Amino acid sequence: MDPAFLEAVARVGTPLLLAALGELILERSGVLNIGIEGVLLSGAFFGFLAAWATGSPAAGALAALLAGALLAAALAFMVLRLKADSIVVGMALNLVAFGITGIGYVILDAQTKAHGGVKLVRAPTFGAMLPELAGVPILGPLFFDQSALTWLAFALVPLLWYYLERSERGLELRAVGEHPAAAESSGIDVTWCRFKACLAAGALGGLAGGFLTISQTSAFTPKCTAGRGFVALAAVVLGRYGAWGTAAACLFFGAAFSARDYLQVKGLQVPYELLEILPYALTVAALGLSHLRRTGAPAALGKPYG
Amino acid sequence: MGESLSRAAVLGFSGLSVALSFRAGLFNIGAEGQFMVGMAAGAVAGLKLLPAGAPAALAVPTVLASGALAGAAWSLIAGALRQWRGVSEVIVTLMLNAIGILAVKLLTSYDGLLKNPLEVHQQSGALPPGAQFDGWGGTSFHAGIFLVPPAAAALWLALYRMRAGLSVRATGLNPEAARACGIPVERVRLAVFAVSGALAGLGGAMTTMALGYLPNESPYSDYGYMAIAVALVAGLHPLGVLPAALFFGLLETGAQSMQRFTDVPSEVVYLVEGAVILALLSRGLKLPGTRRAAGAAAAASEAG
Numbered sequence: 001m002d003p004a005f006l007e008a009v010a011r012v013g014t015p016l017l018l019a020a021l022g023e024l025i026l027e028r029s030g031v032l033n034i035g036i037e038g039v040l041l042s043g044a045f046f047g048f049l050a051a052w053a054t055g056s057p058a059a060g061a062l063a064a065l066l067a068g069a070l071l072a073a074a075l076a077f078m079v080l081r082l083k084a085d086s087i088v089v090g091m092a093l094n095l096v097a098f099g100i101t102g103i104g105y106v107i108l109d110a111q112t113k114a115h116g117g118v119k120l121v122r123a124p125t126f127g128a129m130l131p132e133l134a135g136v137p138i139l140g141p142l143f144f145d146q147s148a149l150t151w152l153a154f155a156l157v158p159l160l161w162y163y164l165e166r167s168e169r170g171l172e173l174r175a176v177g178e179h180p181a182a183a184e185s186s187g188i189d190v191t192w193c194r195f196k197a198c199l200a201a202g203a204l205g206g207l208a209g210g211f212l213t214i215s216q217t218s219a220f221t222p223k224c225t226a227g228r229g230f231v232a233l234a235a236v237v238l239g240r241y242g243a244w245g246t247a248a249a250c251l252f253f254g255a256a257f258s259a260r261d262y263l264q265v266k267g268l269q270v271p272y273e274l275l276e277i278l279p280y281a282l283t284v285a286a287l288g289l290s291h292l293r294r295t296g297a298p299a300a301l302g303k304p305y306g
Numbered sequence: 307m308g309e310s311l312s313r314a315a316v317l318g319f320s321g322l323s324v325a326l327s328f329r330a331g332l333f334n335i336g337a338e339g340q341f342m343v344g345m346a347a348g349a350v351a352g353l354k355l356l357p358a359g360a361p362a363a364l365a366v367p368t369v370l371a372s373g374a375l376a377g378a379a380w381s382l383i384a385g386a387l388r389q390w391r392g393v394s395e396v397i398v399t400l401m402l403n404a405i406g407i408l409a410v411k412l413l414t415s416y417d418g419l420l421k422n423p424l425e426v427h428q429q430s431g432a433l434p435p436g437a438q439f440d441g442w443g444g445t446s447f448h449a450g451i452f453l454v455p456p457a458a459a460a461l462w463l464a465l466y467r468m469r470a471g472l473s474v475r476a477t478g479l480n481p482e483a484a485r486a487c488g489i490p491v492e493r494v495r496l497a498v499f500a501v502s503g504a505l506a507g508l509g510g511a512m513t514t515m516a517l518g519y520l521p522n523e524s525p526y527s528d529y530g531y532m533a534i535a536v537a538l539v540a541g542l543h544p545l546g547v548l549p550a551a552l553f554f555g556l557l558e559t560g561a562q563s564m565q566r567f568t569d570v571p572s573e574v575v576y577l578v579e580g581a582v583i584l585a586l587l588s589r590g591l592k593l594p595g596t597r598r599a600a601g602a603a604a605a606a607s608e609a610g
Contacts, residue, residue: 032396034335034396034400074584078587082587082588082590084587084588085587085592085593087333087335087396088534088583088587088593089583089584089587091583092580092581092584092587093580093584094531094580095528095531095535095577095579095580095583096576096577096580096581096584097580098528098573098580099573099575099576099577099580100577102573102576103571103574103577105573106571106573222573227400227404233397234397234401237393237394271415272415273408273409273411273412274412276408277405277408277409277412280401280402280404280405281405283401284383284387284398284405287387287393287397287398288391288393290391290393297394
């Protein structure tokens with residue numbers, strides 16, 4: 001296998017992994033966030049804005065994290081406090097995020113045009129962590145030519161597995177997702193638990209969006225998240241609501257999206273659009289092949305409580 | 307005004323589609339994808355099935371029916387996966403939306419498919435004249451717009467004046483009770499998936515006919531999502547969809563011209579639509595099924 005391809009898989013998989021792991025926490029607590037696309041987009045825009053304004057990618061990452069968490073807090077307010085339907089709220093938040101970031105982009109674009117006509121604003125990027133090791137053949141690009149956020153995303157997988165499946169806090173979270181009434185009667189504050197899960201998912205989703213603009217491309221264009229949030233949602237379902245499964249699904253999508261560009265570069269005569277359709281079609285097929293009632297979805301997913 | 311009406315017509319079809327699905331307690335958020343395959347199927351029918359000189363009396367129904375059928379089939383994929391595999395329609399429709407958008411790109415990008423080789427832009431050749439809705443007097447006002455009010459009226463009639471409609475509404479309000487009354491809830495749901503997909507697909511075919519060709523991407527992108535705002539403002543009522551779609555059509559046209567003449571970007575519409583949905587929800591708007599879902603789950607857990 002071409003190391004450049006593996007490197008691309010890890011890079012393309014990073015935002016999916018960050019977003020999907022956040023969504024996994026949230027869904028295991030029983031809340032569905034269709035607004036994840038908007039969360040990513042907010043993270044992408046505000047992360048970019050902060051990185052561009054301050055010149056520091058760390059400030060960008062922080063802003064991305066906060067922007068995502070803020071949008072998720074809006075979801076939490078609507079769903080947990082007002083008991084509104086999470087799917088409709090999520091779609092509304094997507095529209096709000098399309099609007100805010102779209103307006104923000106036009107303003108930013110006008111600003112930069114006024115100052116010398118630079119169309120593409122570039123934010124500083126996370127450099128490779130250990131550039132001296134990146135020269136090692138094969139393993140170098142794969143492990144050492146990646147951004148800090150990629151390392152973080154991969155490190156999160158075993159940590160999250162341990163948290164969800166082995167820790168007491170994780171057990172509480174799962175109880176809230178499976179049977180909120182029983183969890184409440186054993187002394188767990190269901191709403192507070194779900195609220196914390198919302199914030200965590202929002203922060204990770206925002207960071208995922210921020211990765212796109214401050215690490216991967218260093219530019220923001222409207223709707224640059226291009227459905228990655230929705231892909232992350234699918235990864236959680238495909239991964240059967242487990243940390244390892246979700247990570248595997250994200251890498252599958254990462255490989256599929258990288259293959260698209262990789263084969264294009266290699267000059268393979270396959271219609272580009274067909275390669276783009278492939279991962280989505282495979283997702284639908286995989287969901288179709290999954291066994292009835294063994295999806296692993298939390299019993300109270302998407303249902304209001306209290 | 308013609309522009310607003312043609313935008314409103316697209317929002318109208320997708321709005322009716324969403325309203326019907328939500329009434330039945332189904333979160334079919336696939337209007338975007340169903341619209342795209344409707345657009346594509348309309349173009350395939352117009353360019354590959356019909357002879358170039360086909361009269362309008364043959365061409366118009368053929369193209370519209372192809373769009374509706376394609377939309378229904380696309381929606382039924384999600385319906386079938388929900389029915390027999392227990393997969394949430396939300397995820398599947400989102401995936402199908404992405405595929406629908408890409409499929410139109412694919413069709414219009416290659417000469418062997420639908421791309422017109424003589425055209426610089428990636429788009430199909432012109433549909434037969436009989437299969438086009440011409441703009442009246444140089445505006446974008448076209449005959450297809452007249453399809454929306456009858457569609458809304460028919461849906462209203464079916465939902466509120468016919469047995470089938472009662473089954474649909476009962477299924478949405480409380481599937482357990484509906485099943486206890488002998489309503490075939492599963493069949494009703496599949497039928498709703500098909501009809502709501504057909505409505506969105508009709509909008510797609512209408513758009514292809516009004517443009518006269520299949521474009522590389524929808525001129526009305528994200529209208530399938532905006533249709534959720536339309537349906538909610540309409541109170542999920544088919545007749546309410548008409549003024550709601552007109553309102554958002556005007557808003558959309560207003561935003562486009564505002565962008566042209568001032569510095570205010572047209573993305574403002576997204577913000578307004580999102581805010582409208584959130585405002586409606588925070589005023590306590592409840593969808594059929596959601597309130598009962600909690601009650602039904604509690605009842606089920608008590609029983610089990």
